[in-house]
Amino acid sequence: MATQQSRSAARLMMAPAVILLLGWMLVPLTMTLWFSFRKYLPLRGGDLGWAGFDNYTRFIGSSSFWPSVQATLVIVGGVLIITVVLGIILALLLDQPMWGQGIVRILVIAPFFVMPTVSALVWKNMFMDPVNGLFAYVWKFFGAAPVEWLSQASMQSIIMIVSWQWLPFATLILLTAVQSLDSEQLEAAEMDGASFLSRFWYLILPHLARAITIVVLIQTIFLLSIFAEIFVTTGGAFGTKTLSYLIFQRVLESQNVGLGSAGGVYAIILANIVAIFLMRIVGKNLDA
Amino acid sequence: MARAVTNNRKALNTAIAWSIGLLIFFPILWTILTSFKTEAQAISNPPVFLFFDWTLENYAVVQERSNYMRFLWNSVFIAGGSTVLGLIIAVPAAWSMAFVPSKRTKDILLWMLSTKMLPAVGVLYPIYLLFIKLGLLDTRIGLTIVLMLINLPIIVWMLYTYFKEIPGEILEAARMDGASLSKEIIYVLTPMAIPGIASTLLLNFILAWNEAFWTLNLTAAKAAPLTAFIASYSSPEGLFYAKLSAASTMAIAPILIMGWFSQKQLVRGLTFGAVK
Amino acid sequence: MGSIKLSKVSKSFGDVEVIPPLDLEINDGEFVVFVGPSGCGKSTLLRLIAGLEDLTSGAIEIDGTDATNATPAKRGLAMVFQSYALYPHMSVRKNINFPLKMAGMDQAEADKRINAAAKVLNLTDYLDRRPGQLSGGQRQRVAIGRAIVREPSAFLFDEPLSNLDAALRVNMRLEICDLHKTLTTTMIYVTHDQVEAMTMADKIVVLHDGYIEQVGSPLELYERPVNKFVAGFIGSPKMNFVSGASAQKRNADSIGIRPEHLDVSAESGEWSGTVGVSEHLGSDTFLHVKLDDGSMINVRASGDLKVEYGEKIFLNPQEDRVHKFDAQGLSI
Structure with missing residues (x-):
């Protein structure tokens, strides 16, 4: 639907965005790849030459690698399960007729707008602090000993904080999907005598399948690289060192850039595996 | 999915949804409330919810310091x-x-x-x-x-x-x-x-x-x-x-x-x- | 002046040739209708003339000068789109003013033209409204207004009436015809509705799969279609096609006879059959007759004919109105 003239204008106007993103992707990526094959210790001698695949094997071989993979999986998996399950329930609930629906909606999505450092600090101090936190008070009120959340139940705590941040996202997207469900279909099912459970199982859930997939994929990509929440709360201690955080420590804290870069390459590959699935869905949607 | 429902049902929905909404919003609410307390009240035991001496002192201190x-x-x-x-x-x-x-x-x-x-x-x-x-x-x-x-x-x-x-x-x-x-x-x-x-x-x-x-x-x-x-x-x-x-x-x-x-x-x- | 000449114009999208090379001449002041089933390339052809698409090959001349590579703005043509394509954020006045503003016309002169156009199109009371506040017919008038103020050398209409309801469509059809008579500007009008084509056109161009099947006045196409496609496409209800013995008798591969050219008889005739559904319109009655060999034939009989469902009747074609076709579907 266009002429030659508008096509060349279009190419010209697209150029800045494409060139910038291409640079943003290729330059650091090439550097990371390069460093990952070097023995590179900026504070202890700088670039000490080729390392081959040494960094890659050492990164995997280090004692903190597998625990970090486990921590990553537990956090991502835990948050995904909590946000998707609660998100579906909340979406169905918010779709019901009620008074003040708009306000409830606002209350529910508010956590998404809180900057990660604020939510991490507020939870850490005002709720999870074993002495002055609100939880400690509640526990004492019921005669239980206060829990040292971020050391004794560090994973659960982080999962809880992150879930609180991401629940609004899941809810909002699932609510949008629920609202696009054809109400005549549901009414027909009701006329056919389907109970709420069977309506949920046979109509609502299949309808939500796409939205759930999208929530899972997008959240996975963001959750794989959560940083501030761990940086502010445990600093990677008490078994909460995720893969991203491990790489961050290797690169900036211990300044072993070669090793960290090899880790970075692993992280990029991991994220890309998830990304491919997401792109497929988004791409299909583009054709429609 | 909006359908005619009884007011009872609507009231129940409202009650449940508002409770959950407030629960989710609570950390933010609590932060906002605490910002108007004195440091002593902020960690008082039992916690005070609304009945404290509202103050803007914290805002002044944060900006200054x-x-x-x-x-x-x-x-x-x-x-x-x-x-x-x-x-x-x-x-x-x-x-x-x-x-x-x-x-x-x-x-x-x-x-x-x-x-x-x-x-x-x-x-x-x-x-x-x-x-x-x-x-x-x-x-x-x-x-x-x-x-x-x-x-x-x-x-x-x-x-x-x-x-x-x-x-x-x-x-x-x-x-x-x-x-x-x-x-x-x-x-x-x-x-x-x-x-x-x-x-x-x-x-x-x-x-x-x-x-x-x-x-x-x-x-x-x-x-x-x-x-x-x-x-x-x-x-x-x-x-x-x-x-x-x-x-x-x-x-x-x-x-x-x-x-x-x-x-x-x-x-x-x-x-x-x-x-x- | 508004003569348009297409020579060897073709258009391909990638490997798909939507319009094979074709020639067409449109004379100044003519009302030309491009008609054909959807996907026949009629809109593409219009867009090529408008300059909204590039030609793959060939040349377009407007008023004797080559316009093949001119931008739409430079061609001096105005277009009315199917969706009206009004600017939703501008008032009616601003919509109509837009082409004048783009042309850098003096505002006093522009206002004069806008007011004149508004008067012709009954839009004077709506000039300060937004398109969103207007009915379909009014929007259509605004789109036309926007086209006429420029005093273009030709108007292009791309299925302008297809979004209107039936009654309004007939009205607007008359208004556009009326406009053509007063302005005497060349108009090119695209439609898939052969009734619109028949009622409005000086010259009809029948398109099929990108090819021009036939060019001619409405009556020429009705009376002397060059092939089966045109014969079947022009006229309502559609022409009946019969092959077999009746065709061989007339030395043709198949014959065509329009529903209005069949005489109904209770006693005898060339074909016999039973009456299926009959539609009584008052003035006419449309009969759906199932012939004895199982084929269906539509008959347009006078409104006072009384026949029952299942009744046996005979049909006689008016011999001078029979169209004969050869095995390739061309008229003999």
Whole structure:
């Protein structure tokens, strides 16, 4: 639907965005790849030459690698399960007729707008602090000993904080999907005598399948690289060192850039595996 | 799904939904309330909910002691700058892809999206090194550019989905009416796309404002925005809950308000148009 | 002046040739209708003339000067789109003013033209409204207004009436014809509706799969279609096609007879069959007759004919109105 003239204008106007993103992707990526094959210790001698695949094997071989993979999986998996399950329930609930629906909606999505450092600090101090936190008070009120959340139940705590941040996202997207469900279909099912459970199982859930997939994929990509929440709360201690955080420590804290870069390459590959699935869905949607 | 229901049922829904809504909102509410308490009341046992001596003292202290205004200004500069810069680059690109699609348009869009999925930590050191070499470390300009780049795919995508909804025939009508390309964009496209551009602007401002990886790793004292300022409270001394709350409230309040305005666009922006 | 000449114009999208090379001449002041089933390339052809698409090959001349590579703005043509394509953020006045503003016309002169156009199109009371506040017919008038103020050398209409309801469509059809008579400007009108083509056109161009099947006045096409496609496409209800013995008797591969050219008889005739559904319109009655060999034939009989469902009747074609076709579907 266009002429030659508008096509060349279009190419010209697209150029800045494409060139910038291409640079943003290729330059650091090439550097990371390069460093990952070097023995590179900026504070202890700088670039000490080729390392081959040494960094890659050492990164995997280090004692903190597998625990970090486990921590990553537990956090991502835990948050995904909590946000998707609660998100579906909340979406169905918010779709019901009620008074003040708009306000409830606002209350529910508010956590998404809180900057990660604020939510991490507020939870850490005002709720999870074993002495002055609100939880400690509640526990004492019921005669239980206060829990040292971020050391004794560090994973659960982080999962809880992150879930609180991401629940609004899941809810909002699932609510949008629920609202696009054809109400005549549901009414027909009701006329056919389907109970709420069977309506949920046979109509609502299949309808939500796409939205759930999208929530899972997008959240996975963001959750794989959560940083501030761990940086502010445990600093990677008490078994909460995720893969991203491990790489961050290797690169900036211990300044072993070669090793960290090899880790970075692993992280990029991991994220890309998830990304491919997401792109497929988004791409299909583009054709429609 | 809105159907006729009894008032009883509606009342039950309302009660359940409000309880859950308030529960989810509670941490924010509690933070806001605590910001008006004295430090002693903030940790009093049992906790006081509403009946305390409301004070603005914390806000005054935070502003005085920590040069709050500078962090605020950095946040505004970085979030605003990256969003505006992103829009300037993205509007023509999204225009092209929406109205002059080619066989490669889809691939380009998906590729742009894929850059968004690059884990930041994977390229942390190269960026860090480049920033040192270019003298951009701990500068607002440097951070503005980085945030613009990480949000550019989202901006392009959002604008693209909005532009797609403008019928191509209207732009062709403008062409038939004798409008040149620039006049077509200025007089016809932009006014029609204003709502879409506004919500893109809003959402990206929010994302940039809350970004907490690059802002923490690429700034120190000079260019640190509010995310970094708040993080500095993670190893505090003495009584500080009320002040932490005051600082937090100031950091999130403008965004909460913006967020509430942009909630409808949020879904579209964050799912790249896959859920509408 | 508004003569348009297409020579060897073709258009391909990628490997798909939507319009094979074709020639067409449109004379100044003519009302030309491009008609054909959807996907026949009629809109593409219009857009090629408008300059909204590039030619793959060939040349377009407007008023004797080559316009093949001219931008739409430079061609001096005005277009009315199917969706009206009004600017939703501008008032009616501003919509109509837009092409004048783009042309850099003096505002006093522009206002004069806008007011004159508004008067002709009954839009005077709506000039300050936004398109969103107007009905479909009013929007259509605004789109036309926007086209006429420019005083273009030709108007292009791309299925302008397809979004209107039936009654309004007939009205607008008359208004556009009326406009053509007063302005005497060349008009090119695209439609898939052969009734619109028949009622409005001076010259009809029948398109099929990108090819021009036939060019001619409405009556020429009705009376002397060059092939089966045109014969079947023009006329309502559609022409009946019969092959077999009746065709062989007339030395043809198949014959065509319009429903209005069949005489109904109770006693005898060339074909016999039973009456199926009959539609009584008052003035006419449309009979759906199932012939003895199982084929269906439509008959247009006078409104006072009384027949029952299942009744046996005989049909006689009016011999001078029979169209004969050869094995390739061409008229003999």
